[in-house]
Amino acid sequence: MNDASTGKTRFRVGGMDCASCATKIENAVSRLPGITDVGISVSAGTMTVSHEGAVPSGEISRQVKALGYSVAMLGTARQQDRHGDKHEHGPSRSHDHADHAHGHSAGHSHGSDDARATNAGHDHFDLDDGPWWQSRKARLTIACGVALVAAYAIGLLLPQIGHWAFLAALAVGLVPVARRAFAAALTGTPFTIETLMTIAAVGAVFIGATEEAAMVVLLFLIGELLEGVAARRARASIRDLADLVPKxxxxxxxxxxxxxxxxxxxxxxxxxxxxxxxxxxxxxxxxxxxxxxxxxxxxxxxxxxxxxxxxxxxxxxxxxxxxxxxxxxxxxxNTIARVIKLVEEAQESKAPTERFIDRFSTYYTPLVLLVGALVATVPPLLGLGQWSDWIYKGLAILLIGCPCALVISTPAAIAAGLSAGARRGLLLKGGAVLEGMRRVTTVALDKTGTLTEGKPVVTDVIGVGRPEAKVLSLAAALETGSNHPLALAILARAKADGVPVPPASAAKAVAGKGVTGKVGGEDVFLASPGAAGEMATLSAELKDQIAAFNADGKTVSVLVAGKEVAGIIAMRDEPRPDAVAALAELKAQGIGTVMLTGDNEATARAIGKGLGISVRAGLMPDDKQRIVRELQQLGQVVAKVGDGINDAPALAAADFGIAMGGGTDVALETADAAILHGRVTDIPAMIALSKSVMGNIAQNITMALGLKAVFLVTTIAGITGLWPAILADTGATVLVTANAMRLLAWRGR
Structure with missing residues (x-):
């Protein structure tokens, strides 16, 4: 898009620790004129604003500050910059099997604006850069705690003014909370945790429970502070990656x-x-x-x-x-920057469960208000008790019903799972991918560069009348200086075996046949079996050996010295060391596997036999896509793994596309996930991570709703009151967050 009046600006938001925070900010900013879209990553602490014309940074700052958060502008990225730059990539960036360079399409903006961080006039602690105890939430919590302790002391020394002392202590914590509730209501989010807290605290004052109200507000602030500390830890797990690169x-x-x-x-x-x-x-x-x-x-x-x-x-x-x-x-x-960018982008997209919880909480909070009002009014109207008792219970229900723990249950686990995966080289583009990967029933894998290393290696050296080391030495002498994959394989084997490589003279390539030259005064020719047969006689035994190698998918070169065959060298693109273990692990999980390759049938079958995987060979890119769709029509949930341009159509068609290793940019852009470091065992690990995250989410939702159900019953029965109610919510929030943070330690098997 080339409209210079349209752009995107990123902001750093301080104090934003859960999905409900993001909802309030999104609703407030999206109402501003000229704003077309607002994307928020809670785990990264960032907000991306799409706007027409100049970014209204002043208005955005005022809206966000009014909600109790701090904000700083990170930079502006024009739409046309997203795909305009071309970059050169080294081996760690792509595997190009056709020796062509590919333009970069990952979409990074490298203008000076992106490097600029313009502070919007807030102290840096509010942007989560300082110690947690110097944050705005910590300062407010400490002030409220000190005021409450002072109120207790005053109540003991001067009982006649104790009520007013507790009222003052309550105001220290409640006024900022009420201000945030009011600002959220004005900007499109009337039903918030702050709204419930304000109604409950003010109601408690009117029925004479001022001390309890002050303690409830303090406990609420402590819960928010602990939530903030946990969110900082999650963010730090990604920011720590940036610190790996020296300055x-x-x-x-x-x-x-x-x-x-x-x-x-x-x-x-x-x-x-x-x-x-x-x-x-x-x-x-x-x-x-x-x-x-x-x-x-x-x-x-x-x-x-x-x-x-x-x-x-x-x-x-x-x-x-x-x-x-x-x-x-x-x-x-670089690798680290790409990991961070992919994870932050992934964290901005919501998983299906998270979207459901968000929709549920939209109706849940008003329902809690309604239930609280009914509990406070219906029983006394029916003559079933005192008004003060039922109002107290109704206020307690408002606190029990605070949706904070429920709302954070999914995004906290998703963010921790994405971070844990990234630190292991597993990049998933969003919560939907992380959540859905557990449903995979079939994995379709490319051969070259995915199941195999992507480069040939010498597997066999056979001497004919000469030592094997001499055969390798002569072949390496002819190949010195060549960049052909087979030449590099021979040179690598010679280096690994410590074989001397003498100089060769008059070395030259013979089109379609091989390479010839003089080594130590002797004419030497390294050629294909057919070309070698034109110069020297291949024995029946040698022909059988070459045929056997070919049947195993190996490429054979014959070394001719003078007019006699001196030896043969067999080469093949070998499977990755962990391929067998990875396929066995997928099978153990009940997941089917199939190899889809454009390579010839003999080579593919030989590799497939060694790995124990079914093979479909000689495929064009559209053939791979067609097979993926056929599997889907059979009811399979398909993950396609590949690393090249020819895999892009199948990656896009699969339920989940996984780019292997550095991969080409086209593969990385098309895929839903990437295995950064080329380990085949990372495929079952990625599926295992998805299962771990979803198990964690189930635990979180059970804890959040279970505690609320227990305290709802005990409150209506008159067993528990305001303090236990807020402890239930705060405790559930802390438990849910701590449980989600356990995923940061995930390392797979």
Missing amino acids: TALVEEAGATREVPADSLRIGSLILVRPGDRIAADGVIIEGSSALDEAPVTGESAPKTKGVGDAVFAGTINTDAVLKIRVTAAAAD
Whole structure:
């Protein structure tokens, strides 16, 4: 969209800790002229406002402040910027099997506005940046507590003015709450927790329960404070990811190094990473070899040795040698930044259960007011007791009915689940995806780059009249300097085996046949079996061996030295080390699996046999999509896993599309979820996370409604009153939040 008068502006909102807070803010801001849409992420503490013309920041600030929250503008992103920039991606960003570059479509805005944080005149503690005890909620709670203690002291020393002392203590906590209730009512949200609290406290004063009213307000404020502390912890779990990336980097320029801010690094910059340092950007190693601790990013416990040509992630730790790295992604596009962006976007979308709870609470709060009014008036009108007793019970019901615990039960668990998944490299684009993933009955997987590593490796070396090491040495000599995948496989095997690689002269490629040259004065030709058969005689035994390798899905190269066959080398794109375990785990969960690949039948069948998975081979992109739809017509809930452009149609058609590894940008944009670090075992882990989150939500709703049901009965029976009623709500809120926060420790199996 190119209309310069239309834009989106993001705000940081302080003190917003639950879905009911978000509803009040959304209703208030959406009523302003020029505002077309308001999106709020409670877990990220942000608000995205779509507007026509200039953003009315002053009016937005006044509306939000009136509700008791603080606000600061983070930046403006014009609509046309969302897809306009193209970025270069390194190996950690995409796997392109056709050697083509893909434009970036993930939609990041990199203008200076996005880097600007304009404080709207509020102290920074209100924006959740300082210690929790310096927040606005903490200050109000402490002031109310001190006032209540003072009122008790005055009541003991001067009983005749004790009532007024408690009334003053009540006012300290209640006036801000009542002000927020009034502001919410004026801006479209009349039925709020603050409304119930205000009515209950004022009613208690009129029936002479001023002390109880003051204590109830204090307990309510304590509950809100604890809720805020829990929300801060959830936000911190994502913000901690940003802290993994160091603030500075050592850049090499013209043979000299200098320290620069990490966010100033550009694609193509060369950085030096010393032992013990964190890597400041996504990139590719161009010099050196070292063990990297990737646990902060991938969750892998053991360091991984990487050398020249290997991709590295920002935030990982170099353990034992100096590395020179070429940067492949700017700070706004590195692995950590992408994780944070995807999680924050996901947290802005509501799960079906959350949407249901929101709709339910819209009717629930007015119903609580009605029930409270009926309990307070009907029994005494029927002559069943004193007015004061039933009014007291009606007020207690208002407190019992506070929907806070119920409203927060789902979003707290969803936010914690999304955060826990992100820290393990499981990115889910929204609560609906996280909630629904548990229903998957069939997983359709691509082969290349998903079940397999996506690059060939040498599996067999057979010498004919020469040692295997000599065959590998001659082949590596011919392939030195080549970037062909098969050449890289031979060179990698030679390096791994410690085989010497002598220099080759007059090396050249022979179109459609292989590569030839002189090594140690000897003419050497590394060719396909057909081309080799034109130069040398292949024995029947050798032909049988080549046929057997081909049947196993392996590519065979024949080494001819002089006029004689010197040996054969077999290569294949091998399954990922964890593929068998992952498929077994899916089977144990009762989930079916199928491989959908464009590769040839023989290769696909060989891989499928080793993995124990059914195979559909030789497929075009539309064939994969058609098969997914056929499975759905059979009643299956299908998750499609892939990493390439040819997987995009099937990813979009599946109930849940999962992009594997870095993946192409097209796959990442089309998919509902992404497995960032290429572990096949993360597929059943993602489904297990969904089940854990939904189990947690069920526990939360049971606790929230169960406690209310118990105290509703005991209140009507006259067993409990105002204090236990607010303790029930506050306690339920704390229990629900604490239970949801348990998900932050989720690590899978």
